[in-house]
Amino acid sequence: xxxxxxxxxxxxxxxxxxxxxxxxxxxxxxxxxxxxxxxxxxxxxxxxxxxxxxxxxxxxxxxxxxxxxxxxxxxxxxxxxxxxxxxxxxxxxxxxxxxxxxxxxxxxxxxxxxxxxxxxxxxxxxxxxxxxxxxxxxxxxxxxxxxxxxxxxxxxxxxxxxxxxxxxxxxxxxxxxxxxxxxxxxxxxxxxxxxxxxxxxxxxxxxxxxxxxxxxxxxxxxxxxxxxxxxxxxxxxxxxxxxxxxxxxxxxxxxxxxxxxxxxxxxx
Numbered sequence: 609x610x611x612x613x614x615x616x617x618x619x620x621x622x623x624x625x626x627x628x629x630x631x632x633x634x635x636x637x638x639x640x641x642x643x644x645x646x647x648x649x650x651x652x653x654x655x656x657x658x659x660x661x662x663x664x665x666x667x668x669x670x671x672x673x674x675x676x677x678x679x680x681x682x683x684x685x686x687x688x689x690x691x692x693x694x695x696x697x698x699x700x701x702x703x704x705x706x707x708x709x710x711x712x713x714x715x716x717x718x719x720x721x722x723x724x725x726x727x728x729x730x731x732x733x734x735x736x737x738x739x740x741x742x743x744x745x746x747x748x749x750x751x752x753x754x755x756x757x758x759x760x761x762x763x764x765x766x767x768x769x770x771x772x773x774x775x776x777x778x779x780x781x782x783x784x785x786x787x788x789x790x791x792x793x794x795x796x797x798x799x800x801x802x803x804x805x806x807x808x809x810x811x812x813x814x815x816x817x818x819x820x821x822x823x824x825x826x827x828x829x830x831x832x833x834x835x836x837x838x839x840x841x842x843x844x845x846x847x848x849x850x851x852x853x854x855x856x857x858x859x860x861x862x863x864x865x866x867x868x869x870x871x872x873x874x875x876x
Contacts, residue, residue: 653859
């Protein structure tokens with residue numbers, strides 16, 4: 609069975625992040641992608657120029673139209689933008705039993721804020737307890753916990769425990785902001801603590817990595833894999849997408865990863 613994966617996120621017209629990256633990652637991982645758009649952005653590989661949020665009632669209408677007609681096997685939630693949209697998504701997903709992967713998108717790669725600061729508490733209270741797994745990077749974890757960013761593995765473990773106490777079933781805390789040559793991720797749930805090791809790829813092409821990883825993870829969960837296997841497959845997929853990103857020539861800033869590396873021949 610090909611799983612139906614719903615992404616709820618903002619649009620990136622440059623194609624490297626947001627809904628566009630989600631649909632590519634879902635397809636590359638064997639899922640059928642569906643999209644509920646929460647925001648329109650004007651952005652490229654150099655940064656975000658403008659953001660227009662979709663009306664909350666339109667977000668609800670999009671989700672409702674899908675739920676009324678199509679089986680949903682997993683959900684990925686990305687950029688939401690405001691407390692009103694967070695509330696709308698929480699209500700619209702009420703009663704859905706499919707896994708929910710929440711990527712708490714707060715700040716773009718170039719530093720532009722994508723979630724109003726006053727909406728962080730709403731995200732923490734309304735959607736974290738609804739999530740099967742949340743996938744923050746270290747700055748996002750610090751923002752959710754209103755504390756300083758973790759700088760080592762013990763700090764990551766402490767913050768992952770604090771995030772788990774806020775209600776999600778599991779936490780995938782991404783360690784890409786740690787110093788050093790490795791990029792370790794921590795998977796934490798009530799049942800397990802697992803470090804997923806990974807080498808750091810020296811590349812500027814990291815636009816949309818969080819969107820890509822969370823969408824790949826949602827797809828693997830939608831295929832029925834347990835969390836540890838789903839996470840390992842999603843991380844391996846992203847690592848190769850970053851490693852092969854140099855095959856692309858997109859923009860002059862932080863370029864995208866190569867979502868379809870598996871179906872393209874390697875550049876000579």
